[in-house]
Amino acid sequence: MFRKLIFAFSLVAGSLAAQPATGNLQPAAGFIKEFGTMWTFDAPPLAYWKARYDFVPDKQWLDHVRLSALRIPGCSASFVSASGLVMTNHHCGRDCTAESSSADSNYIQTGFAAASLADEKKCSNMWADQLQSIQDVTARVQKAMDAKTASAQVLQRAAEIDRIQKECATDAATICEVVTFYQGGMYSLYKYHHWTDVRLVMAPEGDIAFFGGDPDNFTYPRYDLDLTLLRVYENGQPLKPRDYLKWSPSGAAEGELVFVTGNPASTGRLLTLAQMEYLRDVDYPDRLAGYERMLDIYRPLAAASPEGARAYQNLVFTYENSKKAVTGYRAGLLDSSIMARKRAFERDFRRRIDADEALRAKYGGTWGAIDAAVREQKILAPQLLWPSFGGGSKLLGWAGNIVRIPAQLGLPDSMRLAEYRGNASATLKQTIATASPDTSFERLALAATFNAWKKALPAANPILQAALAYGNGNADSAAAVIMRQTALATPEGRRSLVNASAAALAVSKDPLIRLARMIEPANRRLLDRNAKLDATISANAALIGQAIFAAYGTSLPPDATFTLRISDGVVAGYPYNGTIAPYKTTFHGMYDRSASFDDKPPFKLPQRWVDGKDRLDLSTPINFVSTNDIIGGNSGSPVINRYGEVVGLIFDGNIEMLPNRFIFTDAVSRSVSVHSRGIIEALRKLYNGDRIANELEGR
């Protein structure tokens, strides 16, 4: 599931007069597969759907599925009953489930199903947004940007967007957001109805929602009931939404056309080849090396004892999951046939730009500018690697903060680095003074950092020499000595250092302060330069996004923006592991996987599932796969058939889907969903959920 990929969404809202919807039903021309199928509702690819599936939804169908879809914090959801029942993932409703628990009931552990409306539990930080309309405001935004300089234009754009949003958001229940597509090629005003009284109706045990845990995360075959049911209330009564999705009696069937409506958060499909190559060759390998360094520390700590396992096993899982994700993203960039498609697209694209004089004048230089910046970043990267404060050690990072704070506080606020602006410095000092760092971890992390420096730097490097001198050239000894000597290891020491004067810090003999003092100037120069290169790349990438829109229009779906999309796909197994992955899994498979691991976590089933096994029809489908195009933020999206009925609930992609972040393929990449029949079977047989199941099935 997308647990690690829930989108941290910060809402930009406004007020003022609403705009009418202008659902554009013009079919998009052409279809370039590698950009995927995350279609916006104002540019559904009707001609492609007609040709590919012989399916032509009318405006009523599109409006209905759009208005049935919801956006909730970091996730997607949908109305699934006439009384405002909302379906999403367990991991999307997790905070609500946790806060509804009490001292004698931990619903994450035990699961929860409200016996009646009165038992439904209000969530304090949950909301649900329904997309009412989309309006193209590109012309208005671009017209406002008439200043001479780029930086002035940026301010004009922000001001105009703010004006549009404020005009639109006429009441507290309306949220308006101008969405930037194609990196500025197109601006659309998205207007939402916003509900805030959302209550918990049902959530299964965490162990069945996330059955298989981190090992099975991002994989299939899978057996997860990753479900939360919520309900939207208005004026203290269940909402009666005009639009909600009916429940399919049969659920997802093999070969069936299905749609996913939801809010994919972020893709990088418009990146240039040079940017992708930088990720592949520099950025991702660095991150993976960092994860490996952390795992080399945490794995032995977790394996050492039961206490170690409690303290560190989750960190091991977290890093392993990050490693799995980044390895997956990178796999697509390493696949020569996938990159060949990207290269072919870029050739076609640049030919289109070159063929038009106006486009060439405006965009022709962008690829060269990005190439040059990326080339320089590739040279900077190995130098940036070592002085980066941290590398796992909190103490070394704090030493860097302490050394910087006096200098930063001497600057006007706007000139400071972001992390030192406003009252951030004070908060940082407070954090450093009151934290309780894990000293056994810190020693290992310092040693790992020094060993990484040893590999990356020439032996004569003065910082490396200074560090190793503490241990007579041995990184492990140096780390041990430094941990004994540094005042940062104790609360009093840290309190005293965060309040020390610049002058005192300049002559401090504390080993970590001393190292930080040596690292800081070179590091800052490199970071500054790198930030400038980032800005160059970002400005040119924006131009390229606009150029793509100019060359292809909406026939290429824009990169994900955590706004509503509709993706088409087909329910289908795929070649895997030398054989075939089936299009669906069943409850039998869940019990098999649990027994295969001798019921050890994360394959241990909740007691309810152990006791209730004989009540279940074990051949009922629990999960299934389809070729829909999804990514983090899509968690909780409904999967619907051509009649707009719910056949499933998106909760993850398979491991082969990770490369889709950059280039979409559907030979083996698959969305993973909870099957609608599995939901009903579990509700009725295990959760005393007839009330809820009847509501879902419209009985």
Next chain:
Amino acid sequence: MFRKLIFAFSLVAGSLAAQPATGNLQPAAGFIKEFGTMWTFDAPPLAYWKARYDFVPDKQWLDHVRLSALRIPGCSASFVSASGLVMTNHHCGRDCTAESSSADSNYIQTGFAAASLADEKKCSNMWADQLQSIQDVTARVQKAMDAKTASAQVLQRAAEIDRIQKECATDAATICEVVTFYQGGMYSLYKYHHWTDVRLVMAPEGDIAFFGGDPDNFTYPRYDLDLTLLRVYENGQPLKPRDYLKWSPSGAAEGELVFVTGNPASTGRLLTLAQMEYLRDVDYPDRLAGYERMLDIYRPLAAASPEGARAYQNLVFTYENSKKAVTGYRAGLLDSSIMARKRAFERDFRRRIDADEALRAKYGGTWGAIDAAVREQKILAPQLLWPSFGGGSKLLGWAGNIVRIPAQLGLPDSMRLAEYRGNASATLKQTIATASPDTSFERLALAATFNAWKKALPAANPILQAALAYGNGNADSAAAVIMRQTALATPEGRRSLVNASAAALAVSKDPLIRLARMIEPANRRLLDRNAKLDATISANAALIGQAIFAAYGTSLPPDATFTLRISDGVVAGYPYNGTIAPYKTTFHGMYDRSASFDDKPPFKLPQRWVDGKDRLDLSTPINFVSTNDIIGGNSGSPVINRYGEVVGLIFDGNIEMLPNRFIFTDAVSRSVSVHSRGIIEALRKLYNGDRIANELEGR
């Protein structure tokens, strides 16, 4: 399972005086992992086992497990009861199960379990050999080879081996075989007790033995009851073997040390790097391209109609399985880290040879000779590709035979190509005259051959031009025209052509005869040259095998020889598919996989399993994996624990094991076995098999 890898074994037997056993219990020195763990019983690696597992079997243990092991046609087996019950795979006993069926009972479909001894069914072509002793006869064989020339030495060796075997095989129940290890570095006399009265006791349905069919073949997780139980009789009574394996009460457990005793048929771990590279770069790609050509023909034929599916689907599976196997073998050769280990070994090996003057003089030139031959073969290969008769078309192959037969019959028998010697020509003519070729396939195969020629050959090639001229340059049209014109397409035409005189064939205008006439001379020259290069490689490879033995002794287990080996390993899951494959699977998983594919073949369960589901404890293990080193020929091997008890029954390897043919690794490669508990559960609950289960469990 090793269905496609059953070893076609042709027994070389003899007679005369038996030799005493000389079980050599000296520990082998060192352990070079990439050569695997297929240990011979006269050189068990006791020091390595002690160091790795703290397990030191005594002579009694080794003798007991050796004498409990059996070799049967193409497979392995073992005594598993005091009354001569023999356990092997379903696919190893398949012929016996099929022949035991009658008009109204197809035991392959329905399964079979004898209710009493009287119901057990004699198999006409089954035998079982028990390895009584091993004797090193290297000195005797080498002493006999005192001629000056290599070819004379070959004859001397054959004669001496024949003498040794005849001396040893003193009665009809004794079989003696001199086994060549290290390609002539070592000769051992293997003496067997040979039983021929073997009867069918129990075999489940083919659909549960080979559940998942060709798609799941060579893969894991897996859910197959690949079992046949036989019984050895002597003088019409069940044999009471002194040695048989007791049944483990608990079966295979995670992390447990287990041994596999069986007869691996063929590995290529002593091949030189140059030979492996030839397979990787030339031979295997050619084969894969050939499979693809066949699949391109058969897949559409199979998909066209139900009749097409019946006629062609099995061929599609066969080619897909061959493709899977060869792709797997090649995967190891493409893995740079695996090949680096091979390279490092070869460096060490050559250094050892170079360091010893006598060894250098004898073996130093071998690598160079192989390299040169392989280099020339790489150049020949693409030329050999196109004129090879066949490429799928039987008719074109027959045309080649017809053109060759008169010339071949004009030669003395010993000078003919192998396929035309003795009465082979007459048989071939008979076959061609009476066959009923599939003309729709033939047209497609010819077109595929011509298209492959078009790709591989210069446009000016006269044979290519002659072929395409039939279709005005178009391969498909040419194939259609040729099929209409050739007499080979009709029985009368073929009868007339196989009896035509050389003179008549030399002027025949039949298009396939004409093409064959053009192809034959160039093709024969290339084949002759290639055969000479093969002989050079084979002679030098034999020297290298001997050199390995000279440099490392028996510390490197010899390549597989379809003789008894004992391999150590551990029951363990492995990383797969982004997550973990469990060390075992359960009956639940079998029902899951069946339901996941909507009970479609090859995932359809036999009716007995559908009806009997509720009687089973579904969490009983059915299959498990371990790190033992096995290959085709090991099918039916028992898996035993350190107490010599049966915990499982080998029947396949996972897809990751295929590269082990050349270089052994155990990071992710695993043997796949039926779990002993699954066997008992199925026998008792589904096959009315208490009689047999009690016998296995020694009750």
